Amino acid sequence: MLQQIEGSRAVASAVALCRPNVVCAYPISPQTHIIEAIGAMVKAGELDAEFVNVDSEMAAMSVLIGASAVGARAYTATASQGLLYMMEAVYNVAGLGLPAVMTLANRALGAPINIWNDHSDAMSVRDAGWVQLFAETNQEAIDLHILAFSLAEELSVPVMVCVDGFILTHAIERVDVPEQTQVDRLLAPFEPRHVLDPHDPVSIGAMVGPDAFTEVRYLASIRLSRALDVLPPLAQRHSDELARSVPSLVSPYRLDDADVVVVAMGSVLGTIKDVIDEMRDDGHAIGALGVSCFRPFPKDQIRDALAGASRVVVVEKAFSLGYGGILATDIALVLSGRGIPIHTVIAGLGGRPVWAASLRTCFNEAVDATLSETTFLDLDEEVVAREVDRMAATRRSGPSAENVLRDLAERSRT
Amino acid sequence: MSAERVPVRFYQVGSFAVGNRLVSADRRNAQSDPQRANSLTSGHRACAGCGEALGARYALDAATRVTNGQLVAVNATGCLEVFSTPYPETSWQLPWLHSLFANSPSVATGVAAGLRSLGKSEVRVVAQGGDGGTADIGMGALSGMFERNDDVLYICYDNEAYMNTGVQRSSATPGAARTATTDVVGEHPGNVFGTGKFVPAIAMAHEIPYVATASVADLFDLETKVERAMSMHGARYLHILVPCPLGWGSASSDTIRLSRLAEETGLFPVFEAENGELTGSRTIRHRVPVEEYLRLQRRFSHLFTREGEVKDVATVARIQAIADRNIRRYRLSEEVS
Amino acid sequence: MAAQHGDGTATQLRLHGRGGQGTVTAAELLAVAAFEDGLYAQAFPSFGSERMGAPVEAYCRVGSKPIRTREPVARPDVVIVQDPTLLGQVNLFGGLTSSGFVIVNASRPVQELDLDGLMGLIPLTNIVSVPATRIALEHVGRPTPNSALLGALSALTGLISPAGIIHALEHRFAPAIADANSRAVREAYDVVVAERGEVISAAAN
Numbered sequence: 003m004l005q006q007i008e009g010s011r012a013v014a015s016a017v018a019l020c021r022p023n024v025v026c027a028y029p030i031s032p033q034t035h036i037i038e039a040i041g042a043m044v045k046a047g048e049l050d051a052e053f054v055n056v057d058s059e060m061a062a063m064s065v066l067i068g069a070s071a072v073g074a075r076a077y078t079a080t081a082s083q084g085l086l087y088m089m090e091a092v093y094n095v096a097g098l099g100l101p102a103v104m105t106l107a108n109r110a111l112g113a114p115i116n117i118w119n120d121h122s123d124a125m126s127v128r129d130a131g132w133v134q135l136f137a138e139t140n141q142e143a144i145d146l147h148i149l150a151f152s153l154a155e156e157l158s159v160p161v162m163v164c165v166d167g168f169i170l171t172h173a174i175e176r177v178d179v180p181e182q183t184q185v186d187r188l189l190a191p192f193e194p195r196h197v198l199d200p201h202d203p204v205s206i207g208a209m210v211g212p213d214a215f216t217e218v219r220y221l222a223s224i225r226l227s228r229a230l231d232v233l234p235p236l237a238q239r240h241s242d243e244l245a246r247s248v249p250s251l252v253s254p255y256r257l258d259d260a261d262v263v264v265v266a267m268g269s270v271l272g273t274i275k276d277v278i279d280e281m282r283d284d285g286h287a288i289g290a291l292g293v294s295c296f297r298p299f300p301k302d303q304i305r306d307a308l309a310g311a312s313r314v315v316v317v318e319k320a321f322s323l324g325y326g327g328i329l330a331t332d333i334a335l336v337l338s339g340r341g342i343p344i345h346t347v348i349a350g351l352g353g354r355p356v357w358a359a360s361l362r363t364c365f366n367e368a369v370d371a372t373l374s375e376t377t378f379l380d381l382d383e384e385v386v387a388r389e390v391d392r393m394a395a396t397r398r399s400g401p402s403a404e405n406v407l408r409d410l411a412e413r414s415r416t
Numbered sequence: 417m418s419a420e421r422v423p424v425r426f427y428q429v430g431s432f433a434v435g436n437r438l439v440s441a442d443r444r445n446a447q448s449d450p451q452r453a454n455s456l457t458s459g460h461r462a463c464a465g466c467g468e469a470l471g472a473r474y475a476l477d478a479a480t481r482v483t484n485g486q487l488v489a490v491n492a493t494g495c496l497e498v499f500s501t502p503y504p505e506t507s508w509q510l511p512w513l514h515s516l517f518a519n520s521p522s523v524a525t526g527v528a529a530g531l532r533s534l535g536k537s538e539v540r541v542v543a544q545g546g547d548g549g550t551a552d553i554g555m556g557a558l559s560g561m562f563e564r565n566d567d568v569l570y571i572c573y574d575n576e577a578y579m580n581t582g583v584q585r586s587s588a589t590p591g592a593a594r595t596a597t598t599d600v601v602g603e604h605p606g607n608v609f610g611t612g613k614f615v616p617a618i619a620m621a622h623e624i625p626y627v628a629t630a631s632v633a634d635l636f637d638l639e640t641k642v643e644r645a646m647s648m649h650g651a652r653y654l655h656i657l658v659p660c661p662l663g664w665g666s667a668s669s670d671t672i673r674l675s676r677l678a679e680e681t682g683l684f685p686v687f688e689a690e691n692g693e694l695t696g697s698r699t700i701r702h703r704v705p706v707e708e709y710l711r712l713q714r715r716f717s718h719l720f721t722r723e724g725e726v727k728d729v730a731t732v733a734r735i736q737a738i739a740d741r742n743i744r745r746y747r748l749s750e751e752v753s
Numbered sequence: 754m755a756a757q758h759g760d761g762t763a764t765q766l767r768l769h770g771r772g773g774q775g776t777v778t779a780a781e782l783l784a785v786a787a788f789e790d791g792l793y794a795q796a797f798p799s800f801g802s803e804r805m806g807a808p809v810e811a812y813c814r815v816g817s818k819p820i821r822t823r824e825p826v827a828r829p830d831v832v833i834v835q836d837p838t839l840l841g842q843v844n845l846f847g848g849l850t851s852s853g854f855v856i857v858n859a860s861r862p863v864q865e866l867d868l869d870g871l872m873g874l875i876p877l878t879n880i881v882s883v884p885a886t887r888i889a890l891e892h893v894g895r896p897t898p899n900s901a902l903l904g905a906l907s908a909l910t911g912l913i914s915p916a917g918i919i920h921a922l923e924h925r926f927a928p929a930i931a932d933a934n935s936r937a938v939r940e941a942y943d944v945v946v947a948e949r950g951e952v953i954s955a956a957a958n
Contacts, residue, residue: 006788008781023533024526052529056522057560064519064557068490068526071513074533076526094515139821169823174784174796176819198488198511198527200539207491207514208501272821355825 004178009140009170010035012177013079013105013163016147018043019185020103023074024052026062030084031117032167033107037079059084063091063102070100071206073194075151077102081167082109082123089127092160096131097222098207099195101154103147104132107167108268108319110352114403118353119167121268121319124296125328131222133161133229134297136267138253140170141177145248146294148180149240151189153233158195159226164296166269168353184243227298251300253292254307256282260289262368263311265304265333267293270317270349270356277361286369293329301336308336313343315368317361317379319350326376343371349379385409445639446477453480453509455489460507461499465668467658467675468496468573470632472544475571475656478642480510483540488531490524492545492554493517495580496573518553520545521561524568532567540646541567547574547588551613558615562622565650569642572615572653575660583663587613590683591738592731593715595663600718609734616689619653623692626652631684632659633675637698641688657684665714677709682739685746697747706736758830763793763816764912765826769845770835773805779835779899780811785921786903786913787815795820808843815912831910833902834858835885840867851875856905858885858898862948881909881945885937888944892937893930900934904941909949915942 007015013036017025025044027037044053052069056062062078069076080088085106095102108124110116124134133153137143143165150161165171196204210218230251237250255275257263264274271292281288291307293300308314314337316330325331327346334344347364350356360380367373385406393399446452455476462469480487491497491514500507501514515523524543531539543561545554550572561568577595578584584597591609594600598607619627625648630638638656645652659666659674666674678684679698683706686698707726710716719728726732743749758764766783770776777798784796792815799810812826828848837859839845846855853875859866859882866882883905885898893900903918918938922931 004788006785006794024529026526050533052533054525054529054564056525057556057563060519061522061525061557061560064515064522065526065529067515067519068513068523068528069530069533070526071523072488072527072530072534072536072539074526074530076530090516091519098515166823169797172798173823174781174794176788176793198513200486200488200511203509203511205501205506205508205512205514208503208506209498210503214503269823273823276822357824357827358822 003181004176006174006176008035008172008174009143009165010107010172011039012140012144012179013147013165013171014039014043015179016144017077017103017105018049019180019182020077020148020151020189021075022049022051022077024054024065024069024076026054026056026065026076026078028056028059028062028078028080028084030059030081032109032119032171033079033081033084033105035171036105036107059088060091063088063095063104066102066104067091067095067098067100070095070102070194071098071198073192073197073199075155075192077104079105079107081107082111082117085123085127086111092127092132093130095160096226099158099222099225100160101158101192101194102160103150103154104160104162105147106162106164107171108164109167116352117167119169119319120351120353121164122351124162124164125320125322127162128297128328131159131226132297133157133159133226133295134164135161135249135295136164136293137166137170138249138269138271138292138294140173140175141246142249142294143170144177144179145240145244145246148185148188149233149237149248152236152240153229155192156232156236157225157228159229164268169269178244178246180244188240188243229295229298230300230302233295249292249294251295251303252307253294255290255292257289257291257307257310259287260310261287261312262289262315262365263308263313264288264290264315264317264365265293265308265329266290266317267296267329268319270319273356273358274317274361277358277365280362281365281369288365288369296329299332299336304333304336308333311342313345313368313371315345315347315365315373317347317349319348321346321348343375345373346376347379348377354380382410385413445636446481447474447635447639449481453477453485455480455508455510456500457507457509459505461502462495463660463662463668465659465661465666465671466495466499467632467660467671468546468575469499470671471573471638471656471658472496472571474632474635474638475544475642475654476510476542478639479540479542479569479646482643482646485510486539487511488513488527488539488541490515490520490527490541490543492520492543492549493580494546494549495575496544496546498580517549519557520549521554521557521568521570524570525561525564525566528567540569542569542571544571544573546579547572547576547615548578548586550574551587551615559618559622562619562624562651562653565624567649567651569645569652569654572655573658574655575658575663577660577663579660579663588615590735592719592728592735594665594718595715605718606715616653616655616687619655620689620692620694622651624651624653625649625691627655627689628653629655629657629684629686631657631675631679631686633672633679634686634698637686644688663715665717666712670712674709674712677704677712680704681706681709682743682748683709683735685742685748687746687748694746699750700743700748701750703749706739707732710735761816761818763795763814763820764830765828766813766815766831766833767826767829768811768813768833768835769839769843770809770811771805771839772807772809774835775897775899776809776811776835779833779902780813782899782918782921782925783813783903783906783913784815785924786917789920790914790917792817792913793819799825808839829853831856831906831912833906835898835902837866841869846871846874849874853879854910855880856902856909857882858902860884860887878949879909881905881948883941883944883948885941888937888940892940893933900937901941904938905945907938908942908945915939
């Protein structure tokens with residue numbers, strides 16, 4: 003049914019349609035509206051689930067582990083510091099091969115503390131053994147959550163749906179919420195691969211030494227990588243049932259004959275597509291490639307999608323300190339040997355608006371072959387330079403965060 | 417003590433196997449039953465004289481018996497986890513899950529919630545961990561599980577230090593005890609005397625339905641408490657003192673003896689509490705001075721001369737004062753109770 | 754005013770209020786009203802952790818095709834001021850397009866408001882003041898100006914219909930409250946139609 007609702011409520015509705023048995027809640031901005039909405043549904047009797055208000059994110063993921071291990075369908079949502087706080091259990095649930103599903107309302111990592119959107123949190127768990135799906139819109143957020151439960155239970159791996167914090171979670175837009183009968187057709191009851199059952203007792207989580215650890219981890223990687231084979235037909239099945247295109251591994255946009263291809267993940271693709279339409283109208287051969295599935299990384303599909311590109315611009319909302327772009331590095335490895343320029347544009351950190359005009363400038367430079375290898379979009383270079391000078395001039399120059407804010411305040415007064 | 421099962425006391429004998437023969441078949445303990453569950457079966461890799469292995473088998477066999485085998489166990493990282501499940505072997509004959517060090521109370525909450533949501537509430541949940549996993553790294557998770565009154569029995573096997581990693585101090589390590597991180601050097605050798613972190617008292621402060629302490633020296637009492645705990649729902653806590661020959665520097669053959677001495681000195685109070693109120697205590701019949709307990713353990717050897725005489729009188733007196741306070745606080749003496 | 758510009762981009766609105774006044778709710782109601790009118794809409798807050806009383810912003814886009822951009826609204830076509838005490842305190846009209854509209858919740862006429870920086874930027878006929886708080890108190894019994902402001906928006910721009918707003922209210926509130934708010938919508942709509950008539954005739958004179 004078409005509805006004009008907040009992204010968080012849309013996600014909550016999708017999760018409820020998947021009939022979770024256990025939902026854990028520990029509040030963190032900007033995830034709160036999701037768990038509040040699910041909690042209200044449970045309290046009102048609209049959703050028959052155990053809703054556990056836990057004492058930390060570590061507890062949230064741990065409750066999921068216990069619930070999943072007895073064959074219950076389990077869900078939670080978190081963001082940012084919450085993800086880091088549960089990090090040990092994030093790796094653990096993947097290592098145990100339990101199909102939990104989690105929404106990550108993407109948010110920056112501190113310090114400095116910042117509640118706004120970027121992808122640093124998601125990037126911090128790229129090696130944990132989870133499938134990581136990125137939603138471009140709230141419609142995709144709905145569809146990817148239903149897909150996530152299907153995929154997680156099919157492969158017995160945990161799946162994380164990344165939804166841009168505030169930008170999507172707090173945006174009120176038009177979404178089509180599926181009917182229960184449709185979701186029931188897509189999502190069979192959970193049949194666990196291994197389960198704690200007194201009638202057939204097993205030990206789960208035993209210690210593995212050097213003699214077998216390599217093999218066990220190798221098998222875990224194979225299991226995760228199977229998502230690359232399983233996801234496309236599964237997404238097609240969901241697309242057929244829901245009568246719309248449910249994202250799979252990658253989402254190409256106006257790639258035909260595109261010389262310059264912009265690669266990105268999440269909601270920023272919306273703004274990018276608007277810019278690409280403008281530039282196409284102006285006669286530039288530019289297109290975009292959305293990466294919907296970041297882990298496992300769809301190397302072959304990306305290589306194929308970028309086969310015609312002569313220049314690639316990766317726009318990403320995170321970077322590896324002391325190195326550079328994270329998605330861009332993965333893309334560069336996929337394209338190694340092609341010898342085409344790959345540019346990194348770091349944008350939208352900690353909620354910095356990603357303006358279409360700024361993107362347009364970058365993309366124009368890419369077309370003109372003048373774009374730098376790495377660009378921090380709308381970086382205030384004067385402020386940075388002044389702080390670098392302060393640090394050079396004084397040993398006790400104080401915290402940069404405070405200095406930069408004071409600098410900005412002074413400039414706005416003058 | 418519980419109304420369902422009157423405790424049996426055999427003060428004259430050291431062996432409860434003998435004691436069992438003196439009572440009717442229906443009142444004998446689970447361990448004397450040839451059909452016992454052997455939840456933690458033989459072949460595991462615990463040290464000789466391991467109190468934790470003993471405590472875990474006693475507790476889980478009793479829980480298995482009282483739940484007719486409808487039981488799931490969740491284990492924190494620690495000695496018990498490591499010695500019982502070196503892949504691909506396992507000594508557990510019940511469904512068993514190890515996740516992490518700090519999170520076993522939360523995992524158990526998830527197991528209980530999952531089972532309830534699947535309509536399998538008849539399957540019960542026990543979580544277990546050592547004193548490090550309980551009093552230190554798992555404290556937040558444990559407190560959360562208590563506060564929510566989740567339907568979990570949590571059992572702490574307290575051997576008073578991090579034995580799995582090589583005997584380092586935990587917040588359950590007693591004052592003056594030597595560990596790898598509280599060496600017997602300097603002006604105050606061994607562990608400092610803090611204010612103590614006695615988890616049963618913390619559990620009582622949560623006013624959960626049931627809190628009890630027990631020791632491996634008193635099998636009948638331990639089993640009775642497990643049965644009592646499993647007759648209830650909500651958050652329950654059982655704290656079992658389990659001597660560790662390796663960490664305590666004691667003879668493997670002294671594990672039961674040390675457990676009994678810990679109880680008889682008053683250093684380890686054995687009691688029950690319901691909803692935050694003390695409901696029963698094991699009174700001490702043969703009260704023993706603390707040096708008799710301390711003398712058997714190398715971790716306290718710096719308090720004694722080579723001949724076994726008390727050398728550090730002040731420290732031993734301080735430990736005696738702790739025992740005396742326990743006796744008052746938990747009504748362990750028949751005179752004060 | 755059409756739901757989108759000639760170049761296909763959506764109409765952009767910016768709402769200014771104070772924390773606790775329901776600025777985000779107003780943007781949401783506006784988006785739902787547009788949805789009820791069969792339009793595409795996107796509403797979102799300024800993503801802060803503002804406390805009660807602090808100046809806050811919310812944004813809305815309305816168009817006849819799906820809205821993809823995720824930029825904040827920097828060049829609004831409409832500015833709605835929920836709280837007249839913000840006038841002169843906050844840069845309310847920054848980026849306002851030259852054909853833009855302004856709606857101020859105030860009991861005084863436009864000519865008496867502190868609209869420095871606005872005069873001459875847009876036609877006087879594109880500015881209205883509406884006593885939204887007074888109307889809300891009268892009909893709803895609480896000083897919640899949102900419904901009246903949306904009624905004024907409808908009257909001033911035609912971007913959304915009064916029926917759409919009333920549908921949005923019915924979605925969000927219990928029948929009695931939705932009904933009271935609907936009366937506020939209609940009164941504000943009528944007030945603005947009347948006020949615009951006066952302003953236009955005054956301008957003609």
